[in-house]
Amino acid sequence: MLEDASTTRVLNPDREELQELVRSQLQALLAQSNYEAAKAILIPVQPADIADVIESLPTRLQVVGFRLLPKDKAIDVYEHLDPSVQEALLEDFKHPDVLEIFDHISPDDRVRLLDELPAKIVRRLLQHLSAQEREATALLLGYKSQTAGRIMTPEYVSLKEEMTVAQALDRIRQIATTIETIYTLYVTDASRHLSGTLSLRNLLVAQPTDIIRDIMTREVIWVHTDTDQEEVARTIQHYDFLSVPVVDSEQRLVGIVTVDDVIDILEDEATEDIYALGGVQSGGDGYFRTNLFTVARKRVVWLSVLLLTNTLTTGVIRAQEDVLEQVVTLAAFIPLLIDTGGNVGAQSSTVVIRGLSTEDIRGAQVWRIIGREAMAGILLGAALGVVVTLWAYLLQGDWLVSIAVGGSLFAIAVLAAVAGSSLPFLFNLMKFDPALMSAPFITTAVDVLGVAIYLSFARWLLQL
């Protein structure tokens, strides 16, 4: 490996600046067909950054840029590339170099790419794999999407109980460069049943003559091939593991999931929740990858549902139109009331939904939480109610309207806090996604009841 000591100090500017610098240099050199210099500037750059640089090159230069890389680095870079660029490079797949890279990337990264490709291309690519890799890939593809089986890699180190520490270290040295991680080792019996685990750290500090059976940990935490990927991620997070073993229905070890994949999974799950809270159903792809009409179609379905439920508010107001005819000014405060109700409801539900998702809150604490939120609603409603009564009077000088607004705001705040905190629990119990379902129902409940309370209260005040 060529070392260039003089670049060490320069190598850590802001990551975005670094990538932009490399990209512009690379593009300039490629334009001059100066391939030797182009190869040289990529040498000290990390694979993850090279991947970003290639992605930001104009499409026609991406293949050329990728072909500059030595084979080992090319495999690492390929694993980091965005699926759309991985696909584009494969268009070139008759080229033996590219095929070889495809054969060498980790099975879990390969499967992630194959998931994005049309079936015809997938079949052709599978044929080009070596027999062993094809088997590993087919195994993973056989599992349901977003489960442990789909995201695992079969490239782990397995040891036998009767090995000595010295033998184990020899085995590790032999296979170290082809394995995803050697830092957690798995001990299996003759039928591939998982009998223990061992960290490389413990292996290193043991005596060379110690037997694996005596130093391994028997209490193994594992996940099943059909465990949901978010549950896998939270298991690794909870125990601070570097990897977790995956077993099939016969308790045989079939693969592992590593911590780096977990970070990405948890981020995707958080994004999914954030989207759901905002009323967006994502296809799971990056922002620009989803066709605009597909996006619009998904959003319009959801918006139509919300539109229909809003019909109830329309109905309530029309039923009370006579009150509005008497005091038209009442209408001026409708947006204020339903927006405030919406905000209070959003605050309460956001805290509960996120708490359920990160397991900071458990289902058993539901009544304590609803009680707490109700109290918060009462405090908030009282404070805001007073403020808005005075503010409304200052704005338009009619006490009846001001009191109607203030009193309704109090009721709406309490209502919103209770609805906002209880509906997520209800949806959770019914196995619906609280992040997606809660907002429309809370909004509808608050709007309909809020407006009904407001106009009824005003009607009552008018009769005094």
Next chain:
Amino acid sequence: MLEDASTTRVLNPDREELQELVRSQLQALLAQSNYEAAKAILIPVQPADIADVIESLPTRLQVVGFRLLPKDKAIDVYEHLDPSVQEALLEDFKHPDVLEIFDHISPDDRVRLLDELPAKIVRRLLQHLSAQEREATALLLGYKSQTAGRIMTPEYVSLKEEMTVAQALDRIRQIATTIETIYTLYVTDASRHLSGTLSLRNLLVAQPTDIIRDIMTREVIWVHTDTDQEEVARTIQHYDFLSVPVVDSEQRLVGIVTVDDVIDILEDEATEDIYALGGVQSGGDGYFRTNLFTVARKRVVWLSVLLLTNTLTTGVIRAQEDVLEQVVTLAAFIPLLIDTGGNVGAQSSTVVIRGLSTEDIRGAQVWRIIGREAMAGILLGAALGVVVTLWAYLLQGDWLVSIAVGGSLFAIAVLAAVAGSSLPFLFNLMKFDPALMSAPFITTAVDVLGVAIYLSFARWLLQL
């Protein structure tokens, strides 16, 4: 270490069920003062799970439960405990056992706890630390909260360039049990400047006589002591590192941040964003730890701001009261219009805000994104506008009202999509948190302009 092979198969039920089982057994045994049996049932349980079990015990039993643990396991369990329980156990700090645990937990976990305690207790505890640990702790406490310096640990392995592989492995074996991670090794010169890194994997496959200088990687990715913790987390995520070195202003290595802390940081950052989107400003503590009045006070400030901006909608409607007097039914559709506008705006802003946060979207793509969202707004507005015009007519039979509602909905949808996608970029540019600032401004813009458009359009239709 005692091994209990018979528990291996039982040990992997649902994590919550397991913890509940252990808790009830433990509580029953403690009630009978059967401490030997209580110790025994904890033996095969993972530290992370024991911590959860202790947290769920009644407060009076927590100390007793914790004291059952052998010292090594007690340290691990203590590191996993919620800060409130860590604090409660320290009340007991005159007890030499507890103090010893405090001295042995990792420096970064210790600092995380000290951050939560009153200054008086912090001073007393620091006095009880051994000199070396006190120095390490003081170093970390000297750094600003939520920076690399604060979250790092000084317990890493440093090697010298001139060492042989065999010497390096010996050194690692000596200190392996006191170090946070031995899987990435850091090479420093005599003045503690970082000159290279090396993975344990590469060390193991090298020849015992190889020199470190020749096999290490010189292109080191590092972070600075005052790098924001989210940037540290994204660096580890981007490069799939197990740990990242932290250097001070003189480029000397002072600590490392490991991947397990990163997962928790990214989750906290996602929670912060989700809270901000919901209009909640969290203190960063768990749900039940924050005093209810403090929570209410923070929320009421934000709600009051939103309340005041809503005054603009009130003003717009009052200015157009005459239109409402003519056609009171127009008021019935106000909630529907502003809710739909709010939903479209939320959809657009959610996608942009999350994209900026995960760096899936970059600032440079702003116009392309706003254009895309505007197109989506046009498509959605057209579809919904037609639907709602017909629906409004079905509901109340007045074409003027129906067309006013449908036409306004179109305008509102486009407006909301543009505002929703552009305001996050604006706030990002102004160095404000887009997740927190966007929603109220988008809501206000959509409400005020939406209602103005609606009533003006209705007025114009009336004059035809």
